[in-house]
Amino acid sequence: MNDAVKEKITNIIKVNEVCLFMKGTPEVPQCGFSMAVSNVLKHLNVKFTGINVLDDSEIRDGIKAFSDWPTIPQLYIKGSFVGGCDIIKEMYESKDLQKTFKDNKILFSDAS
Amino acid sequence: MPLKIQEIKDLIKESIPDADIAITDLAGDENHYSATIKSKLFKGKNKIEQHKLVYKALKGKMGNELHALALNTKEI
Numbered sequence: 001m002n003d004a005v006k007e008k009i010t011n012i013i014k015v016n017e018v019c020l021f022m023k024g025t026p027e028v029p030q031c032g033f034s035m036a037v038s039n040v041l042k043h044l045n046v047k048f049t050g051i052n053v054l055d056d057s058e059i060r061d062g063i064k065a066f067s068d069w070p071t072i073p074q075l076y077i078k079g080s081f082v083g084g085c086d087i088i089k090e091m092y093e094s095k096d097l098q099k100t101f102k103d104n105k106i107l108f109s110d111a112s
Numbered sequence: 113m114p115l116k117i118q119e120i121k122d123l124i125k126e127s128i129p130d131a132d133i134a135i136t137d138l139a140g141d142e143n144h145y146s147a148t149i150k151s152k153l154f155k156g157k158n159k160i161e162q163h164k165l166v167y168k169a170l171k172g173k174m175g176n177e178l179h180a181l182a183l184n185t186k187e188i
Binding site for chain 1 (some may be wrong): 164175180
């Protein structure tokens with residue numbers, strides 16, 4: 001990963017409090033795992049930015065190196081990598097995800 | 113080339129010898145798996161670190177030959 005890509009990713013996770021690197025968009029996800037995480041965030045009414053890695057191969061490869069994580073989707077909250085699909089689903093079920101949003105003062109509503 | 117369940121188990125065992133591994137082929141296509149892995153090595157590590165240990169054991173195959181492996185890691 002070159003410095004330009006690194007800087008691009010650093011900037012994306014800095015300006016977007018809740019940022020999901022995904023295949024496709026929150027409206028039209030292109031992969032079941034990306035859809036699952038996007039749906040969790042929608043369910044919690046969290047305002048998030050979806051970054052479609054299929055639009056940018058530099059980011060697609062770069063984010064894997066950046067997070068040292070081999071798969072997409074990847075969720076960042078306030079600049080920190082929180083997890084991929086399995087972890088986010090587990091955290092939602094255990095309410096740790098809700099706690100993470102609360103601790104970071106990010107608005108959400110838990111209908112369940 | 114898809115990976116067979118036994119190959120995945122062997123790779124994980126190489127790095128995590130005490131691993132208790134259960135793998136399901138979710139779609140019957142040798143491409144979408146779900147794995148539950150229990151090990152003492154996960155102790156004191158958060159989920160991200162636990163999953164990274166498994167990904168490292170798979171030596172770069174995750175996201176390449178191995179398209180989908182849902183992970184559930186547990187410390188014992």
